[in-house]
Amino acid sequence: MKGEGATAGRGSIPLTPAFLFLLALCLPALPLATAVVPRCMMPPDSHMGRLSTNSDEWYKPHGDDLFGAAGGELLREMKASNIRKNLKYLTTQGHMAGTKHDLDQAEHLRKAWLQQGLDQVFLQPYNVQLSKPQADKPNKVYLLDEEGNVKFTSSILEEALRGEDYDDTIPPAFLAFSPSATVVSEEVVFVNYGFYEDFETLQRAGVDVSGRIVIAKFGKIFRGDKVLNAERFNASGVILYTDPADYHPDWRKGGEAYPSTFWLPESGIQRGSVLWRDGDPTTPYYPSIDGSHHIDEAHENLPRIPAHTISYTDARKLLVNLGGAEVPEAWRGGLDITYRMGPQMLRPGWKVKLEVNNEKKVAPIFNVVGVVRGSEEPDRYVIVGNHRDSWTYGSCDPSSGTAVMMEIQKVTLPSLPLAGWRPRRSIVFGSWGAGEFGFFGATEMVEEYLKTFENRAVAYLNVDIAVIQTYNLVVSATPMLHRIIKEAAKRSPAPDPSLGYSNLWDHWTQRERPAAPDAIDYNLGSTSEHAPFYQRIGIPTSYMLWEINLEEYDWSDYPLYHSTFDDFESMATLDPHFWYHLSLGHLWGLTALGLADAQVLPMDPNDEATMLRRMAEGLRQDFGTELSKGRLTLAYLESLVDRFEQAADKFNTFTSNITNVTPLLARQLNDQLMAIEKSYIFTEGSFQRPYMKNMMFGTSLHNQYEGWLAPGVRDALWEARHCKAECEEEWEGVKQQLSILQYVVNSAVINLKDFMYL
Incomplete structure (x- = not known):
């Protein structure tokens, strides 16, 4: 029996959490007593003046106001000091998924x-x-001399720089889902960041990685893709390390690191998962609920070669012993050594031993789900989510996001119904379990509620990391959310008024942006829990955080990422007043309110048309030559984009001329808007990655961190481009994927035009 449900008796319906969740959302909202919120002094961390909120002032969004009285109340009531307290609690101990400490946090949130x-x-x-x-058998890397004597052993934990030893809630260095194995080799190859192209560069240089251990820098691409690329080129094992060029660029000049700055110290170790598909690997495509079959290991889609993670001070001891030719200049890192390709060791007979002793077990994880039930459309859901578990303390990833979500939920949404307000649609909060292992909690819930969410989910709003740095926002979102996010930013106060910006939108658009030229990009990638929502069911999805100035710092991971140094003190130094956490909460919360409370969803199909035009232009720009050689044309795809643009214009004209929107008409229009991006789901999935069902938004074939438009077509064209023979099969794949892309765009056109046939 799942969760806290109970069975009333023989022959009755089991009152499981899933059943009660759907039942509660479908029931009409119960009337609540009206309360008057008293006038009081503004807390110093609210950024907002205090206004009277008598019950007769609770108005719904109308006209150009997308947020109504509830939006103003959210801005007034959220407090930076509360977010700070939340983060302090969340980072008291490590809370890796499957541990008592993670369950304790889940119970804390539930209560x-x-x-x-x-x-x-x-x-x-x-x-x-x-x-x-x-x-009792931690994973390690050893350096052995010609007689087999151990000359060096890698560390299993970081140095305790704050004077307190780490407790047993902090796991030793490991990479989840690396298989257990021991590999000993006299031949080791340095493969830069482990890009597919890096392995090709080594091939052209005459350096074969087959049967050899490879060592790669963290960063740039997903660590699991580094391992997968090593497998593709038949390596025997992988060692990953954090090079100071990426994680502490001032290291050679004696620059300070944590705890004085956010740069990674020499002993820092990045943990993480190397699983390359989302969700429980033993229950592919269906949820891991009671009664589900767990497939055996032989059929799991898991890494086949061992991989381990070490610090850059330990990596240096391996790399100084590596021989062979010098690497290309672009491959050099920040260590004070000569970087060499290998595969020979400088000392004849010396070897590297890679030992991994991971174990896999089926164990329970827990999502915490909370619901504010809608008053008019309780069966339409705006989902707000963040994963809860962390490899260590997780101050940045993910507890900064959890701390903000707790404040959105705690201060605003429960109190608003007491003041006479309920959203039109239900707001669902999700604190997902086992996100770090591969978005397990979110993926399993998407699989369990797949048919429900396909029809009823309005949007999924994800925040994993709220604050990496405090320079500017990075927001990725599918086009149907662009309008509401922009309007929420215009309504939100600037995080730090001393910088001269009047609101968040001005800060975001007037300060140099990491994501140029547009404030919002489509690069969702597969970096967090938003991935299963858009890849499996196609609902409008967003991901947002505060970032560093990427024009000044070229990084893909923040320096303390997944290390024990990602603690409360490091975040308190980064955002001492928690103003930037509060600012992200304003944006996140207002976006949810706007989607939940507006009569007609604040979504603009013209934003979708812009994306479709760029998608088609991008394919022509990147693959025009290959398409011509294959005697293929994008003309039909472009004609479908034209048809969508026309339908979008007609839809907007129709809605702008309506003087009286009845509940039935609102439902019809909203269903059409919700259906646009769901149209991109193709049940069979991409031919290379069938578990990715979205034919419009996806990830790069060799880097899950990078988002691609038209991923199936791009995957097929990549294969055709790299084909060395006649390539008939590869070009058949391109033709099929292009046809599927045209099919889903045509489906979006049909969904948008539907009302004109009534």
Whole structure:
């Protein structure tokens, strides 16, 4: 029996959390007593003046106001000091998924949400396969001399720089889902960042990685793709390390690191998963609920070669012993050594030993789900989510996001119904379990509620990391959310008025942006829990955070990422007043309110048309030559984009001329808007990656961190471009994927035009 449900008796319906969740959302909202919120002094961390909120002032969004009275109340009531307290609690101990400490946090959230008056709160358990190091046999890398004597052993934990030893909530260095194995080799190859192109560069230089251990720098691409690329080129094992060029660029000049700055110290170790598909690997395509079959290991899509993670001070001891030719200049890192390709060791007979002792077990994980039930359309859901688990303390990833979500939920949404307000649609909060292992909690819930979310989910708003740095926002979103996010930013105060910006939108658009030329990009990638929502069911999706100035710093991971140094003190130094956490909460919360409370969803199909035009232009620009050689044309795809643009213009003209929107008409228009991006789902999935169902938004074939438009077509064209023979099969794949892309765009056109046939 799942969660906290109970069975009333023989022949009755089991009252599981899933059943109660859907039942509660479909029931009409119960009337609540009206309360008057008293006038009081503005807290110093609210950024907002205090206004009277008598019950007769609770108005719904109308006209150009997309947020109504609830939006103003959210801005007034959220406090930076509360977010700070939340983060302090969340980072008290490590809380890796599958541990008591992670379950303790789940129970803490469940009890708090119940006390704060959400309509429904429950724990949603799933039994998934987790991968962890054996307690008595930690993973290590050794350097052996010609007689087999150990000359160096890698560290299993970071140095305790704050004077307190780490407790048993902090796991030793490991990469989840690396298989257990021991590899000993006299031949080691340096492969730069482990790009597919890096392995090709080595091939052209006459350096074969087959049967050899490879060592690569973290960063630029997903660590699992580095391991997968090593497999593709038949390496025997992988060692990953954090090079100071990426994680502490001032290291050679004696620059300070944590705890004085956010740069990674020499002993820092990045943990992480190397699983390259989302969700429990033992229950592919279906949820890991009671009664589900868990496939055996032979059929799992898992890494086949061992991989381990070490610090840059340990990596240096390996790399100084590597021989062979010098690497290209672009491959050189920040260590004070001569970087060499290998594969020979400088000392004849010396070897590197890679030992991994991970074990896999099926264990329970827990989502915490809370619901504010809608008053008019309780069966339409705006989902707000963040994963809860962390490899260590997780101050930045993900607890900064969790701390903000707790404040959105705690201060605003339970109190607003007491003041006479409910959203038109239901708002669902999700604190996902086992996100770090591969978005397990979110993926399993998407699989369990797949048919429900396909029809009823309005949007999924994800924040994983709220603050990496405090320079500017990075926002990725599917086009149907661009309008509401921009309007929410215009309504939100600037995080730090001393910088001269009057609101968040001005800060975002007037300060140099990491994501240029547009404020919002489509590069969702597969970096967090938004991935299963857009890749599996196609609902409008967003991902947002505060970033560093990427024009000044070229990084892909923040320096303390997944290390024990990602603690409360490091975040308190980064955002001492928690103004930037509060600012992201304003943006996140207002976006949710606007989607939940507007009568007609604040979505503009013209934003979708802009994306479609860029998608088609991008294919022509990147693959025009190959398409011509294959006697293929994009003309039909472009004609479908034209038709969508025309339909979008007609839809907007129709809605702008309506003087009286009845509930039935609103429902019809909203269903059409919701259906646009769901049109991109193709049940069979991409031919290379069938678990990725979205034919419009996806990831690069060799880097899950990088988002691609038209991923199936791009995957097929990549294969055709790299084909060395007649390539008939590869070009058949291109033709099929192009046809599928045209099919889903045509489906979007049909969905948008539907009302004109009535």
